[in-house]
Amino acid sequence: EAGVAQSPRYKIIEKRQSVAFWCNPISGHATLYWYQQILGQGPKLLIQFQNNGVVDDSQLPKDRFSAERLKGVDSTLKIQPAKLEDSAVYLCASSFGRDNEQFFGPGTRLTVL
């Protein structure tokens, strides 16, 4: 069974630029999560989708971050404009349902200069 796919794996941008990350969850998983993991900390949930609807985006900085999950499968997370403090690993995870095990992707390491 294929795991959660993410791309790109690494991205370096300058502050005020835009960036987008892509996630392809495990087939059949209805729930998709985006986490931000700053160096030395545990992951923090940014947004959670159930199919193509947003369940929780309370910790998403909506002035600069946006995410969508068209057709309830793939998802993109965008940052516009990026700030230095956005440097982190962005993890995507998916699960069959909200109470089921979350499977994580390899993450995208973002460096903002």
Add this chain to the structure above:
Amino acid sequence: AQTVTQSQPEMSVQEAETVTLSCTYDTSESDYYLFWYKQPPSRQMILVIRQEAYKQQNATENRFSVNFQKAAKSFSLKISDSQLGDTAMYFCAFMNYRGGRDDKIIFGKGTRLHILP
């Protein structure tokens, strides 16, 4: 608000030894899940073990077991017969079970575990 505290930023043990990672959490809820996740240097996070708060029996998965003390709000992970492949960052995590919008997983800051040959 729920919090998860891991008091050991880093630990090292010899291969084949037993090691215990500590975790405490704070919540006023009675129904919740607790997790230990492993994040190897390649960064793909995987679930090690999961405990439902309503279950008194401690969860076990092969060499991994937990000591769940609900009254003390403590959830430690014991790794027996440690192996080089156990070297990783370990995160303790908590999730409410209320079916509400705030049923998100909250992670601790992690414990970096080194298994020495």
